[in-house]
Amino acid sequence: MSNAVKLTECPRDAMQGLHNYIPAEVKAHYINLLLQVGFDTIDFGSFVSPKAIPQMRDTAEVLAQLDITPGNRTKLLAIVANYRGAEQAAQFDEISYLGFPFSISETFQLRNTNASITEALDTVKQIAGLCALKNKTPLVYLSMGFGNPYSDDWSTEAVLNWTGKLVQEGITQIALSDTIGIATPEQISILYPALQNAFPQIELGLHLHSTTETWQEKIAAAYDAGCRKFDTSLKGYGGCPMAKDDLTGNIATENVVAYLLHNNIQLDLDLDKLGEAMEYANGILA
Template sequence: MLLTECPRDAMQGLTRFIPTTDKIRYLNALLKVGFDTLDFGSFVSPKAVPQMQDTAEVLAGLDLTGTQTKLLAIVANRRGAEQAIGYEAIRYVGFPLSVSETFQQRNTNKSIQEALADVAAMQRLCQQADKGLVVYLSMGFGNPYGDSYSPALVVDFTTRLVDLGIRHIIPSDTVGTATPTAIEALFDHLSDAFPFHAFGAHLHALPGEAPAKVRAAVRAGVKRIDGAIGGLGGCPMAADSLTGNLPTEEIIATLGTLGIPTGLDMAAFSRAVELSREVL
């Protein structure tokens, strides 16, 4: 199982600005753990997400020697993608594409059709720069707005992305409403439609729900799971303070009970957990 740690997601909704030097200390500790990918920052409007206004400065302070962890930066439009691909150290550019029209407007101030045009343009940019575009299918397990939803709808969105040559597609439970049954159902649909495609899962959860969601994702054949130490974070546009990311500690523990290795340096992980309590 490949693990993506998401300190950007954990930090972005905090009202207290975390000093750049503290962010650098924390991210450098995470780079020693052995995560496959580190969702470390974003290139978005500082008015929308003021916590991430120093992403370029943070990147300059990261020690990438001796780590295999790949850096991922989130963007909200083509301009952000153009910024992100200008940094050699960034391997992945992430973009939230919602299957809910309401949430796409709330999150990026664009319609789904406009966002899809952005995705096509960003994929061309990433291909030219030898970067990977990661598309998060927001509201991928349903939405609270009454917009139409079904696993077949997610399959349709995935088809469009695969047709563009996008390999990294991650359904996202943006508001934490997905049950284990719904998680298995969606990924079963996706694996039936795309049997040679490896999918990731970005799930949110209320306290205590994470282990069951992780087990459901494993049963459904998910190959990558996103988490954040302490379960911090969640989407600031979704407005539910209790719904956070899957706690990385619980992901690791659950995978351990299933006999699934992560390849992490657990001593380094423990040090990162301690530092997270100080910094965040």
């Protein structure tokens, strides 16, 4: 197995829960800095209800201001919560991935997309069909993938079952997501390889939220379990505003980069540009 790691930087996740509006030109400048770093993917925005996530109401405007040069290998990902949002996102050639949050928790699926899990699976099928027509790749987040705070049923078997249904709909890109930061290294060590072994045809990433005290043990467990694709956010900003009142942040990009480099794990990033982006993030996200 290669030790090369793909990182998805998540400014959308970092910004979406902020109450103070960040102007489109400021968002675009920040994302343009990130585009120079060399991330595999940037989760840059979302096509969702502006009432639900007002910070993301300008995603199309931000996209129009991005400097996407022909030689830039970084791909853009936009989050959608329904087929209407997918139709909006699919209009833009610059977007490679349409990300959809599919929850193992019935309660969270209703809170996040106003749909049941069964209805969400039908939406995944529709989005996959649209992506095939529009030359996009659907990426499904297995939200609440390690449990939930609502006392909804959760088990490894349930995660495997729903993943199987997604694969049947042609999904090949999945991000196992710890939406509220409750995953333990032991869970990661069991669940990640269980999914990868059951569905070797998919590219399985991890979208972990964590406290500053536990991020390293989670990343170490994930890497040792075979994960080579991680979602992170500079300074650890972010969290899902639809999950609960207190946001649990993303795992900080700079921490993951330092950990990987310390362990001689391959990263093809411009660290000087990463530093510039971090400095700018301090001014707009703090």
